[in-house]
Amino acid sequence: MSRLHFDFGCGSLKLAGSLDTAPGSTGLLxxxxxxxxxxxxFSGQSLLAARIAKAGFPVFRFDRRGIGxxxxxxxxxxxxxxxxxxxxxxFRALAPQVxxxxxxxxxxxASALMLMGGEGFDGLVLSNPWTIDDDAGDTDEPQHTPEAIRSRYLEKLKNPAEIARLLRGGVNLRKLAAGLLGAAKSAPQTSQLSxxxxxxxxDFSGSVTYLVATDDRTGQLFESAWGKDDPRIQRCLGAGHAYVEPSHQDWLKDRILEVIRA
Structure with missing residues (x-):
């Protein structure tokens, strides 16, 4: 196994790519x-590529136009x-066995892969897809779903320390009121993007697997827009958006390998 760095063409432009070589006939892009x-x-994709290649499958990564x-x-x-x-x-030219x-x-x-209909791929692993319309708000951070807010406040009400803090006046009442209003809202309307x-x-004919990090707001909003009953959704409990904890990195790698080996 080795890692190659190179340029490849995109029309008249050059894009930067990396290939972690491996003998497998199934590859990951x-x-x-x-x-x-x-x-x-946090170099998470570089680490993921090395681990997938070590398992025997080549991995291609790239910087899109105007990035890196x-x-x-x-x-x-x-x-x-x-x-x-x-x-x-x-990828296919550099790893002809694939x-x-x-x-x-x-x-x-993940959203980009869905918008292009998975064209050219045999399967997709789509993690925490972004479902927020471009004009949905003034912040780059997605808002908590009402369900997530309700869950958070229920957990606080079970904690005696939080109740004592409230009685001592240690809670910002304005923030509490805003949170309760958020919890009372109905589920957000389906976005145009979703x-x-x-x-x-x-119409994609290949396999599709959706991964959701349960502590990630983007993942929570995806489930609200998409529907939690989709059997293709798998959840990484306690994970954040980038799966930075070692156990969450292992979970992500294992889910991808399951699809590659299927």
């Missing part, structure tokens, strides 16, 4: 979310299908 480099948050070492303008995840297609072509490719993306990378994602993935 990792699409970065947000404006992250191909190494991922890649040329061009960063136009966001909604306009990244061309980059993903170019990465797929480069006859089956699984796509993995976290956050809006509708487009659902339509995009509807």
């Amino acid at each position: 990792i699409v970065s979310g947000g404006n992250e480099l191909r190494s991922g948050a 070492d890649s040329e061009g303008e960063n136009r966001g995840f909604r306009h990244s299908a061309k980059d993903i297609r170019a990465a797929l072509d480069a 006859d089956r490719v699984i796509g993995f993306g976290n956050c809006d990378a 509708q487009e994602m659902r339509a995009g993935i509807a």
